[in-house]
Amino acid sequence: MKSDRRYPVRNPRTGVLDYTFPLPTPAQIRKEAERLRSNQVAWQQKGINERIEVLQTWKHGISKHLDELIEALTLDTGRRYESELEAKLIAQSIDRWCGVATDFFAPSPDKTSAIPFIHIKQDLQPYPLVGVISPWNFPLLLALIDTLPALLAGCSVVIKPSEVTPRFIEPLMRSIQETPALAGVLSFMAGDGKTGAALLKHVDLLCFTGSVATGRKVYAACAKNFIPCFLELGGKDPALVFEGANLDQAAASILWGSTVNCGQSCLSIERVYVQESIAHDFLALLKAKAENVQLAYPTVSDGQIGPVISDKQVSIINAHLQDALEKGASLLTGSAQCEQKSGGWYCRPTVLTGANHTMKVMTEETFGPIIPVMTFQTEAEGLALANGTVFGLSAAVFAKDWETAYHIGQHIEAGAISINECALTSMVHEGEKQSFKMSGLGGTRMGAAAIKRFMKQRAFLIKKEAIAAPWWF
Numbered sequence: 512m513k514s515d516r517r518y519p520v521r522n523p524r525t526g527v528l529d530y531t532f533p534l535p536t537p538a539q540i541r542k543e544a545e546r547l548r549s550n551q552v553a554w555q556q557k558g559i560n561e562r563i564e565v566l567q568t569w570k571h572g573i574s575k576h577l578d579e580l581i582e583a584l585t586l587d588t589g590r591r592y593e594s595e596l597e598a599k600l601i602a603q604s605i606d607r608w609c610g611v612a613t614d615f616f617a618p619s620p621d622k623t624s625a626i627p628f629i630h631i632k633q634d635l636q637p638y639p640l641v642g643v644i645s646p647w648n649f650p651l652l653l654a655l656i657d658t659l660p661a662l663l664a665g666c667s668v669v670i671k672p673s674e675v676t677p678r679f680i681e682p683l684m685r686s687i688q689e690t691p692a693l694a695g696v697l698s699f700m701a702g703d704g705k706t707g708a709a710l711l712k713h714v715d716l717l718c719f720t721g722s723v724a725t726g727r728k729v730y731a732a733c734a735k736n737f738i739p740c741f742l743e744l745g746g747k748d749p750a751l752v753f754e755g756a757n758l759d760q761a762a763a764s765i766l767w768g769s770t771v772n773c774g775q776s777c778l779s780i781e782r783v784y785v786q787e788s789i790a791h792d793f794l795a796l797l798k799a800k801a802e803n804v805q806l807a808y809p810t811v812s813d814g815q816i817g818p819v820i821s822d823k824q825v826s827i828i829n830a831h832l833q834d835a836l837e838k839g840a841s842l843l844t845g846s847a848q849c850e851q852k853s854g855g856w857y858c859r860p861t862v863l864t865g866a867n868h869t870m871k872v873m874t875e876e877t878f879g880p881i882i883p884v885m886t887f888q889t890e891a892e893g894l895a896l897a898n899g900t901v902f903g904l905s906a907a908v909f910a911k912d913w914e915t916a917y918h919i920g921q922h923i924e925a926g927a928i929s930i931n932e933c934a935l936t937s938m939v940h941e942g943e944k945q946s947f948k949m950s951g952l953g954g955t956r957m958g959a960a961a962i963k964r965f966m967k968q969r970a971f972l973i974k975k976e977a978i979a980a981p982w983w984f
């Protein structure tokens with residue numbers, strides 16, 4: 512049965528609903544899941560070298576569609592530079608994961624057991640069909656981040672990207688269809704939240720990236736279907752700046768970490784704690800640097816800060832700003848509210864001083880280019896503030912040297928701590944890490960352990976010789 516319901520999509524630079532896609536029916540969702548599942552066994556049987564070859568062929572195929580992919584992503588998100596980066600990084604990600612998988616699948620020797628005549632052979636069985644549900648802030652990158660290791664593990668994968676940014680699916684699907692060995696086991700399904708809820712009933716394992724609120728629903732639905740679920744959720748990453756830190760570097764790094772991609776990253780720096788004695792100098796540097804950053808307006812090639820992608824996010828950013836200003840924060844530089852320009856919503860890098868934890872902007876995810884700053888006196892006070900939210904995705908510490916910052920960082924409840932830098936997990940893929948507190952659940956999505964998440968471990972316990980077992984009657 513074909514769906515005749517089309518979903519309208521807003522253009523973040525113009526505010527116009529200028530794109531639609533058909534919403535799949537429950538029957539279409541089931542059929543697509545069945546198709547992918549039925550092709551999975553042959554994919555698994557190919558072995559790792561052949562799977563790598565197929566991904567390498569796809570990588571070359573994508574390069575033919577790179578321009579249309581960048582164009583579609585730019586329309587989806589309203590920003591050009593990050594769209595180019597997302598599209599160009601696919602080739603690097605494929606190469607990196609192929610390298611990790613080659614090592615991961617290298618044969619390992621049989622194990623011996625505590626019982627001398629029992630030998631152990633281990634193997635790993637992929638979950639047949641992996642579902643990936645992804646958000647709008649890095650639509651392509653976050654659709655593929657779990658997909659590549661799952662494919663290499665030998666799973667089929669179905670991806671349901673965000674309905675806010677679906678335009679990139681068409682060019683990417685063209686590249687998949689031109690790689691027949693991959694088209695049998697990989698598919699993108701444009702759809703909304705209901706599509707995601709329907710899809711997860713047909714998969715054997717789910718990777719969800721999105722908000723805590725949706726993550727809760729998805730986790731409950733996966734529990735009902737008795738399938739594993741990996742959750743990568745929201746953050747409220749703190750940066751701590753201590754006496755003796757290189758303030759110029761700290762200000763530059765924090766400005767970038769808070770405002771790149773218009774602050775729409777799970778690992779954005781969303782709150783800054785600076786030691787009282789250096790606050791004045793730090794804020795002067797931060798303000799000067801923030802005022803040098805421009806909006807990507809009027810054209811997409813201008814400036815650095817694109818529009819707020821989702822119009823729902825605009826009301827959250829505005830509510831957090833209003834709440835902070837009403838509760839006594841001051842606007843050092845930036846916007847008191849998002850500004851509408853030619854139909855798109857924009858927000859300048861905005862520094863707030865005099866922030867405190869009664870304000871939403873210090874405890875709830877804002878997902879905008881807002882830098883609320885608070886001062887502290889002692890290390891213990893700074894750490895208590897940094898640990899004072901329900902989130903634990905990542906954090907940053909700046910101090911007089913890396914050893915001091917590292918020592919302080921050991922007391923932070925988060926999965927990744929950048930030392931004398933911000934948001935390094937966006938660039939360093941080798942560090943295995945998990946999300947703490949409400950920022951997520953499940954194993955690391957980085958490194959070799961990420962591949963193992965998609966496989967079930969099996970042990971063969973082998974008696975090779977005819978020996979009478981001492982436990983027999």
Ligand code: NAD
Binds near residue numbers: 653722728
């Ligand atoms: P969201 O939770 O609104 O939506 C995420 C995805 O879930 C979308 O594809 C949506 O269609 C789907 N969905 C909605 N309801 C569903 C349901 N009931 N069942 C199944 N799927 C459903 O999140 P968003 O607004 O798209 O993304 C922003 C959020 O994502 C932020 O909180 C951000 O911090 C988080 N995020 C986390 C990471 C990470 O790695 N931890 C990375 C990027 C973004």
